[in-house]
Every structure is written in structure tokens, then in C-alpha cells.
Amino acid sequence: MLLKKLKVLVLILTVGLSSVCARFVVEKSSLSVLSPLSLRGKRDGSIGNFGIPDYGGFLVGSVVYPDKGTFGCAAFEGDKPFKSKFPRPTILLLDRGECYFALKVWNGQQAGAAAVLVADNIDEPLITMDSPEESTDADGYVEKIGIPSALIERSFGESLKQALKKGEEDVVIKLDWRESVPHPDQRVEYELWTNSNDECGTRCDEQMNFVKSFKGHAQILEKGGYTLFTPHYITWYCPQAFILSSQCKSQCINRGRYCAPDPEQDFGEGYQGKDVVFENLRQLCVHRVANESNRSWVWWDYVTDFHIRCSMKEKKYSKECAEDVMKSLGLPIEKIKKCVGDPEADVENEVLKTEQQRQIGRGSRGDVTILPTLVINNVQYRGKLERTAVLKAICAGFKETTDPSICLSSDLETNECLERNGGCWQDSKANITACKDTFRGRVCECPTVKGVQYRGDGYLSCLAYGPGRCELNNGGCWSDSKNGLTFSACSESQLMGCQCPKGFRGNGLTCEDINECKERSACQCDGCSCKNTWGGYECKCKGDLLYIKEQDTCIERSGSKFGWFLTFVVLTVVVGAGLAGYVFYKYRLRSYMDSEIMAIMSQYMPLDSQHNNEASSEAQPLRQTSV
Structure with a gap:
């Protein structure tokens, strides 16, 4: 009922303010066919308004079209028949018709699909797949949908079916949400269209639960200056001819200018629509006044505290209770009263008039038609209004490398690596993996470990590259020891790759001993x-x-x-010759040395004998004379 009333609300608003029909914008994600080659190219898909689109990330998967039950309106037989047994996940293709979009996606999720594509059954511009109107059946599964989905054009769906029917190649599609949220600068601007009513059923419970759980993240982002948040509230007005009617008087303030539906859908009992409009206005003024003092994040505290302390269910939904909450938060009550103004006055209210104008879509954003609605960087968020899903979408609005730390915290880890290592390469012995969880989803990238870079596709293989690689788990190569001997397929002389050593054969990852004897390659x-x-x-x-x-x-x-x-004879002759040579050599050397010495001596000895001869000849005449 609320959904129908809000659509009527926007229609009246649009006719009154701009005299044109309501404008709806379909938010799209990019679809790229990677194979077969004949279909390769980019297409568009309209993002489903339920489940969890992978904002900021992408998904590569193999397309499967069921043999039976192509509408997906009943549970598929078997235990997760579409759960992939290969590194790539399964993207299930279904036909439009016969049941709710959300039911198709739910059955696909139960069958193990990682995403669902619904092929349109008529040729028309893409529309947004919405969740069912409130019903007991829908409430049981819509909130449990956790996979993304998209509607694709009929012609594109037929092309995929034909390629699958041929079966020549695997049909691989890449769903890309990285550009679904624009990031024009380093600050993300987002707004939440909500309601202070807590008695409107599932939708009101959903938005209030979101505000409570997301409050901490929102305040961290605002205090750090990373985001600019603005709350908004939908109202409509009564046509001039009905201003004095009891319906308008009970649902509107300021003489029919701003109206909201009766909470109990009964004009004769309980709270009235004008009570809701009044509190919506008060919450807008709380944000405006808090923002003036650079405390805009206090709005989150006020809204959650008001919901707890001033609940409609407990009959405490009143102005007095609201002021008690303001006092406890240190908010200036008089300033807020001045912002609110007189709800009985026959004048325009500046705050609510601005809200009505902003309901009309501008640029890339369409008209706001339902509650709750989240808009990020002027693009309407699609998917479940859930804490981590919304935080991930907001983080996708930042330019890469400018993400605040909260976007890189464990709170946003997808934990996909915990199951089957995310389908990525892994060296379990060395505890090295190519799987990395990020807020943009898991990625399979070969890692760098202790300065050694691994190279490969990240899915099936990663090999250590460069010097030092053999020190890390032997570079991922084969190695074994037996009988005190160790052989390895890793060599420091090779920058990458593995090669079995001599005496072994294999691919380097596994090596086996070569039986040279059996192959007659040795001992010939x-x-x-x-x-x-x-x-x-x-x-x-x-x-x-x-x-x-x-x-x-x-x-x-x-x-x-x-x-x-x-x-022996030869050795004797050799030895004898050696001795004879030694004796001869020794004799000759001695003779030579003696002759040399004599030659030297002869130079000095003659002088001495001559001197003696001369002395004796002089002495003889003297003796004769005396005689």
C-alpha cells in the first residue's frame, strides 16, 4: 500500500510542479562477452533492485542455461546443480515471465549460481527489476538474496542461448560494476530518502534497521570529511479543491501543502499523517542546525534515539519526546524550532518546499518514487539496503587510492577466499595464495612474498620470478631427498620456470627418476x-x-x-739411467768447479812466488862479500 501511495504521491507532485510525467532512470552495469569470439563486445544490463550488486568490483563467470525450468519460478532439482566445479563461477541465464524477478534470482541462488541474468521476452528499452510488493511470501526470501542480478535485452539473450546450444566454446561473461557509481572527486556525496514513521510495515523496518546499523560507518566517514551526507523526506500536497477535506486536514500541514499517508491507514484512530510530516520536518531541521555547527553526524544519533525512545508502538511519538532527545544530545532546541516554523501557517515552509523540488529527478538521477531510496554521487543505489553492501557502494564512489581506511578494513572483507580459496591459485605447502579479499570483491593476483614476485594468471598458476626464488618453497618447483641426496628442479641461474635435473624427467613441478638401465641409455x-x-x-x-x-x-x-x-726391466733401466746420469753429472760438476777454483787461485799465487824469488836473489851477494 505504501508503495502505491508513494507512486501516486510523486505523480501528483510532478504534475503540479513541472507539468510532465514522472521520469525513471534505469541504473545499468556493463556486461562484456569474453568468449566466444563471435559475441565478444560490451552490452548493458539493468541492475536488479534487490540482492547485492558488486559495486566497485566485477565478476567473470561461465553462462549456463537450464535444460528445464528456464523461467526459474520453481526450485531447481538437485543439490546446488549450478554451483561451479571450476575456477570460474556460474552465471545463470533465465527467461522473463510467469513469476517475480526476485523469485527467479532466489531460486538461482539456492541452486548455486553466483549471479543471474534475466532475458527480456519482448523488444523494449531496459527496465529495472524491482522486488515484489509487500507480501508474506516475498518477505520470506527477498531479504535473503545475496547475489547480483540484471535484466538483459531479448536479442542479447537469444544470442547467448544460440552460443550455448552450439556448445563449441564456453560462454564467458564479465559483469562489471566498477563504473556504476561515478567518482568525480575525492569526496562521496550521498543522500537517503527515508521516513520517521515506524508503523508502515516491512519497508519502514528495513530503513530503520539500516540507519541503526550504518550509523557508526556514516559518522566515521563524515567526521573524517570523506563524505557529504544529506537526509531527505518525501511529501506530497493536497489539490486546492480538497484542502478543507478531513483527509487533507489529517494528513497535511501548512494548509495542505505538505502531506504524508496515515500510519494506520485509518483516519479515525491512532496517529495522523500530519504527525509524520511534522516529525520529518523536525529531523530535517536537526540535520540543518547540526550541520551549521559542523556536527552533521548528530542526525544519525537523533534518528536512532528517537526511534527507540519515541516509538509509535509505545504511543510516545510526540513533540515533547523529540525535545527530550534533543536535550540529551546537546542540540539547540530553539534554533530547531525556528527552522521548523509554524505547521499551521498558510505559508510555504522553506525546508519542505526544497524537499519537494529535490524529489524531481535531474541529470543522471530519476524521480524519487519509493522509500527507502539511497542516492550515491547522484546515481540511485540498487540492491539490498544493508550495512556492508551500502558501505561497499559508497567506497566504490571514491577514486582508487583515495579510499579512506574504513573501506580497507576487515569490516568490508568479502571472505570469498575462505571458500575454496576463492577459486584462485594456492601453494598450500608454503601458505602462499593469489586470492585477496577487498571491498571491491576477491581478486586473483599472483603475490609478492619476501621480495620475490610471482607471475601467472592468478587462477591456475603462479610461479616465482627472479633471484632468490629458490629460497621460497624451492620456487614452487619439485624437490626431493633420498639416501642423503637432494635434487631440485629450481635453479638460481634461471629467472623463472622449473626444469628437472639430470637423471630425472617431468615438467619441473613433478619429476621422476629415469631408469637409464631399462632405457639402454647407459652401460653400453x-x-x-x-x-x-x-x-x-x-x-x-x-x-x-x-x-x-x-x-x-x-x-x-x-x-x-x-x-x-x-x-720391471723398463723401470730398472730407467732407474739405472737416472743413477748413471746423476753420477756423471756429479763428477763433471766437481771437475768443473775445481778447474774454476784453480783458475781463480792462479791469478793470485804467482805474485807471491815471484816476490819470494826476488828477495832471495838480493840476499845472496851480501853473504858472498862478507865471506
């Missing part, structure tokens, strides 16, 4: 016997022969008696 000499060893072989010659490995030949280890005699 005549009379040789071969024994295989781990990583090598041993050859043995028959008899007493000695094996020479380099020449693959056998030689005698001991010779004949004649050979020994001949060897």
Missing part, C-alpha cells in the same frame, strides 16, 4: 652390467675389468707376468 660397453640408482646409475664390468664412465668402456685392472717383467 661389451660385458657391462647396469644398476639403476636414484638420480643416476652404476656400471660394472665383468671379471676384474675397470669401468671408465667417460668413455663407457672397460679396461684390465691387472696385467700378465711378462707384462710385469717387462715393466
